Amino acid sequence: MVSYPDSQGAERSLTVRRPPSVTSHSSRASTSRRHRPQRSHLGGSSYQPQNEFPVFTHTGDVEILIANGRKELRYLLHKLILTQCSGFFEAGLSEEWASAGESPQAGGSSLVRMLPGAPQAKKKWTYELDWGQDDEIPTLVQKKVHETPPPSQPPPTRNKPPPPQAGFFRSMANFSSLHVPVAQSDPDDDIFRDYDNLFRVFYNYPPALDPVNIANAYVECKSLLQIADMYDAVDVIGPRVDHHLLRFQGRLWKQIAKYPPSYLKLGYMARSKAIFSEAMIHVVGQWPLGIPQLRGQVAESVLELIEDKVDELDELKAKIEVKLSRLTITTSRGERVTPSNNWLEWMAVSLFRQWLAENTTPPPTPILKSSPRQSSLRTPALRTPAPPPPFNTGRIFRLIGQGGTSYLGHDECKRFLKLSPEHYNRENLKRFERRIEEVKNKAKDLVKPLMRNFLELDLREGGLPYLTCTRIDVQEFPWDEV
Structure with missing residues (x-):
């Protein structure tokens, strides 16, 4: 206004x-910048x-x-x-x-x-x-x-440089013996830097941002974007910030994985599709972990997009959970295993279903009974239990997608089969493990849609405990609606 x-x-x-x-x-x-005076053709400087x-x-x-x-x-x-x-x-x-x-009274100058x-x-x-x-x-x-008024004559020309001050050469000769104090940093350096970078970008000069330390670069880019937002210049500044951060390549993706809400806000400010998409995948995969850092700090359109993507992911997980719970194997005659036609193989299917149910269902809320002594305490921190961490089934689906010995391994199968001593022997254990492996292979195929990865981050160095199959289409970026 x-x-x-x-x-x-x-x-x-x-x-x-x-x-x-x-x-x-x-x-x-x-x-x-420093500019050297041009030398004249007469031997002096102009x-x-x-x-x-x-x-x-x-x-x-x-x-x-x-x-x-x-x-x-x-x-x-x-x-x-x-x-x-x-x-x-x-x-x-x-x-x-x-x-x-x-x-x-300004009319006189107009007349002139x-x-x-x-x-x-x-x-x-x-x-x-x-x-x-x-x-x-x-x-x-x-x-x-x-x-x-425009100058009526050209600026004066200096034929030769001014003479040096008295004692100049003597002081320069003794320069090595002088103690030069280190300049103190100005507390307002950030403001000077941000405004200088703003005008540098206006004139198509690269902004002076840290090219080595990505943590410093993030801070400087965020500060520059906030200044640009004040002056309605994000459309010009955003691409420069995006270009600078993308030069960090792999280091950028690792930083986003560490601080997804922060980079989601920066990606939105810079209108960076690459940074915003990368951060969004992490935020949705960890949701609702990022609520405190995002609610009230980003535009409603961003929160709506997050909630839509979380709903899509939950819906996909629910469909696959139903398929996993119905998963079964067949006998040599092609019949579905039951307790009557093959008890041992049916127990293998039952063990998988029980493991799936336990790990995909939120734990029950504990009922705490406070003692008379505890109820007499007035400190709320001593009476109120800490909230449990958000329940996230992404880790379980990743185990299923990995298969092999990542879950329900040899020791678990052996311990389970020993619960029925009359059926426990070496031959039955091997047969039981083969059928468990067959169940796990079928489950691995079912969770493939959840195993898709749309991150730029290289997951070969280490997996993540949440799902990264969220995809942001081109038409879904929230700033394109404005």
Whole structure:
């Protein structure tokens, strides 16, 4: 929303959208470029005003000053570029916004501009960073529009460099003996870095983000995206962040597996289909583990997509559970085994069904009876039991999909058969294990739809205890609906 100032006001501001919070992190401060003066053909050096990023002396018309009393960054950029990249600047530099601050006395300057032969004035906009309160994100505030007449003559040319200060050579000779103090990092370095990266991307320069440490890169990318969201520039900044993080390749996928809710939020902010999909698969597989980190912190469309995918996964698991519970084997004559036609083989099927039921059914809620002494305690933490971890059957389906000796192995079969001493012998044990293996092979085929993996993460280094068969189709990304 744009708020227009009074005609006599010296400052004007735009209301920008602020994210809930920004965690400050230490990082390297952005450094400005150094430019060597061009040498003249006469042997001396000529002074040439800078006309490239970040200061376009000849063509820039929007001045931006970011300073905190200890450090200063100055930009002289173009209205055209800023309005194309940012909705904030598109509104603030519009003709409607500019005319709102014009006073009736400004007509004289307009008359001068209209006189034939008069030098054309150049309109300039100025923004300064308002640091606000400690818990607020510093934002740019537009100052009063002013007009500067074009220079009537070229800038002065310096024929030779200025003479060095007294004692310069002597001090340089003794430089090695001097103690040079280490510069202290500025607590506002993160803000300087984020704004510098914002304008660098606007001018198609790569942002200064950590290329080695992916944890630092995540923090810097998240902070940059929050600034971009404030200035309605995510469409421009998001692809740059996506490109930078994807360069980490395998390390990125491992980090997403460690912190899926965090990367889901970042992937949504950056409009990164690769990062968002990877994180979504982990979140759905572990659900409802990620509820505290996502509810109230992401858009409702994201939560709706998560819940839809969780429902789809639960429905698929329920269908396969029914098939597994009905799984059976047949006798040599092709008949379904029963207690009457083959007791031993029927016991093999029964053991599998019992194992499946125990491991796919949530455990019963324990009934705690507090003693009189416990009930007299007033501390709630001592009376209230800790909530049990979320029940997730993904690990069980992965065991079934793996087959072999991953479950119901030799020792379990032997222990089970010993419960009927009259049937326990070496021959029956071998026969029993063969039939168990047959049941497990059939079960392995049934769970194949749940064993699909749509992650970029290489699972050969180690499996996950939850399912990763969730798939996000192209038309399902929540930002495409807006």
